[in-house]
Amino acid sequence: ETGVTQSPTHLIKTRGQQVTLRCSSQSGHNTVSWYQQALGQGPQFIFQYYREEENGRGNFPPRFSGLQFPNYSSELNVNALELDDSALYLCASSRDENTEAFFGQGTRLTVV
């Protein structure tokens, strides 16, 4: 059984650009949640996808958007990047809404 994998591991972007981060959920998992973790802080919930539909959203602006594909992998898109978007972006997958969530290793995004 493969774990949760994210790509890329590191990324540097310029303010105003757009970025796409990818997450492959663990085998058999249909739920993917995305989090932003600023340095020295706990992860903050961005949104969740369940069977290809958005299933709840945290306090993030609309320039943060996502997708989930039929194989349950997921993308996080961020438009009009700001310096404050620099963070570790984590995705977590679970078998369904009520079972343990497993995190990927994260994508470190730096906006300059």
Place this chain on the structure above:
Amino acid sequence: GENVEQHPSTLSVQEGDSAVIKCTYSDSASNYFPWYKQELGKRPQLIIDIRSNVGEKKDQRIAVTLNKTAKHFSLHITETQPEDSAVYFCAATPVGWSNTGKLIFGQGTTLQVKP
């Protein structure tokens, strides 16, 4: 909205001693409380979780207690070892959600276990 407060922010103990980390939450409807361990540069890993219908749960050297009346829960690590050194995060389900993937995290506790 839901808020989770975690204390202390840093904790230093001698190897073999016990460590206790405490969290309080604001929404009495929260019903799932996991604890994650995050080593430097690595992913958060679930170490133990508890649901609101249980007051205590143990797994070897780790235990979690939940007091729903007071809205707080605690992580207890006994016989600490140097490999327990990491950042520990508590979390709770936010207002109106019963979902293990939608979590509000505390600010984290950096635990240092001195040999």
